[in-house]
Amino acid sequence: MNAHSIFLLSLGCSKNTVDSERLIRQAQHCGFTFCDEAAQADIIIINTCGFIADAKQESINEILAAADLRRNGSIKALYVMGCLSALYSRELRAELPEVDRFFGTSDLEAILQQLGGRIKPDSLHERTLLTPPHYAWLKIAEGCSRTCSFCAIPKMRGSYHSQSVGELEKEALMLRERGVRELNLISQDITRYGWDLEGRSMLDELVRLLAGTGFPWIRLLYAYPQGFPLEVIDTMNSLDTVCNYLDMPVQHISDRILSSMNRGMNKAQTIQLLNRIRERNPDIRLRTTLITGYPGETREEFEELLRFVRELRFDRLGCFTYSHEEHTTAWEHLQDDIPQELKQERLQELMEVQESISAEKNRHFEGSRLTVLIDDVDGTTAFGRTEYDAPEVDNECIIDIGDTACAPGDFCLAEIIDTTAYELHGTAIRKL
Template identity: 70%
Template sequence: MKNIMQSIFLLSLGCSKNTVDSERLIRQAELNGLHFTDQADDADIIIINTCGFIADAKEESINEILAATEKRHNGEIKALFVMGCLSALYSRELRAELPEVDHFFGTSDLEEIISVLGGSYRPSNIHERTLLTPPHYAWLKIAEGCSRTCSFCAIPKMRGRYRSEPIERLEKEASLLLKNGVRELNIISQDITQYGWDFDERSHLNDLLKKLAAQEFSWIRLLYAYPLHFPLDVIDTMREHANICNYLDMPVQHISDRILKSMQRGIDKKGTIGLLESIRKKNPDIRLRTTMIVGYPGETDREFDELLEFVGQLRFDRLGCFPYSHEEHTSAFKHLEDDIPEKIKKERVEALMELQESIAAERNRELEGRVMKVLVDEVEGSIAYARTEYDAPEVDNDVLVDIGDNPVQPGDFCTVTIEESSAYELHGRVNDC
């Protein structure tokens, strides 16, 4: 298929890892002379990068595919491609149900996609990306796949076993991002803790972090760290380098020993609490983000109360909660019954998030009156939407800043006096930028 002179609309769904895949695809296509449009109605070709993690994400992906198949059926577009996690899991079923889709690709088929588009894959340029994020921040995906065996997760089925990127290549990719104006580098993978284990069965995360900290990023942030075997020397490095944010995203998922064992997390309640306490002891200024799953098969009222007590005691700075989703291609789906009613799952999510809201509101009140450094993401009139170093893009708190007539732009760092707060927002006035 020779499509060099045709326009492409790419819809990237799901997580930041998917975003990086899409950014690499766009750059490879652009190197071959292909043109992308921001509007599906202006496209000759539509590519949808799907998510297949949980039911809601699957539904969103399916709905977007169905909308695009209408365009293909009506002749409004010349080709429709579907790629990513949903496609990797269900390619056979999707092909049978959606003949309007011209090609289905998995999560590691970049070379094939470029070939079908009429171009030539350029491995020497794989570290180059066309950003879909605002230009002042970017994701750095340090590994692909996952070798953990969490009972609720199908990521290993979608993306294969864990494969770390060489440090030298990541340094080069980061250097290019810095050269192109990125000021905040967010380190991601399915599990950053495991980085380098496939090299020699030890974590190389701290080695990588030191290399990246030597570059002139203003902020470097760590996301998605698995608790088991987390290298505590990373926290020492965090304290030693001003440009590494005092922030760590560590999904804990639950605290009941029985549930943690059934989830196949490899760590128990005592180990989890000991790790979190060690992290905070090493860096008292750190802000911890986590995620929890409630309504896991067999979760009793007592086990849920144990989780509430744990969250109340540990007082996470940022917390997200998901109702358990019984997903195909997981060991929980094969061996456990999804026996918690949806109504109970919803009630437990609400109870946990109500507790977290009170914790977050109290933690934010402690910041009132402080002068803080923030990074501006967006400006609307006299209000700037910004973040502190304690807040990751897209998921954490905003700082709403009254900038008055000051010429503030996205990507600017400003100092702000915090005047008011709520559970998930800070309000302040700009001092200088």
């Protein structure tokens, strides 16, 4: 058995988290142990994010801190992996000689070999979860073949590659056997699932299969608008185990900006799709993501975006300021001509509009009874989520459980008595 202990820091998105979980499990099979503190480790591995400037800076700061430990001999090795490493390995090697080796996003086998272990093929889908044990991500595909002007993910992670239905079912069953109750389907773009395997969408087929594997909740995240298979919404409407929730980032609504972003759909098509989704499933809650301050965004185009948000009334909404990133077509062909201060002002203005919408929508829950998945318990107060809320990004449901014996991972029926824009407050009626 290998005596080395490892501290792994996983940064960035849920896709990165899955990569880290697989690495941890494979390394454990090779005899490595993992610790919670960098100071206790022999080896540090940092799984980086390189999506936008803030994420890059966080990754760099963590690498620099670990490099200090490597320089003074506190650790025996420092390895860096993930998106930032994939995109900037040459520059990072020149600036950070303390890092023993840089790896990309699909170098699991190479990392294990560097550690002195080897991959265990019959346990490739096993993962040591970094999430709470009652929910997990299921990455249904790797990479991306879209060509959005602002995004370098295809250069970081390669072209789109769907995992087979059979392998995903196997992985899902492993997670279910370990007690996972909420399965969150993710990839850079779940809409495209199956096209590289059979030349057609297989998302609905996959959702129906997974719905039979025993998870109380299955949730769909990161659906690209263009080509979205509407039959999935019918399935969601007909199966209780598929949450009435869809995360569909639309990014903007101005025709000029959508065209420049190379999103593949115009304003009318985007609105028609969102309306058709709601018509097919009136109970669905839609989440989207928007970008403010895209190159050349005029006040009129931003006002158009505000009107769109007011009229579509998304149930959940996140917003980012445009980040001018190398290795994107926007970097090559457009000027980052909107001052950061103005980008931030527009983001704030948009989120104020959304806050009012969210507050009004949440008020409709007052007096109703909802099923809540408990994420944490502190004394007689439980913190959880409804089926309309994804982990980490959406509303929190704060419940007085009294003497109801609720623990993380339990479902309970709660009566909602009060709400804010981003919280529901209620009392537990009974454990389900």
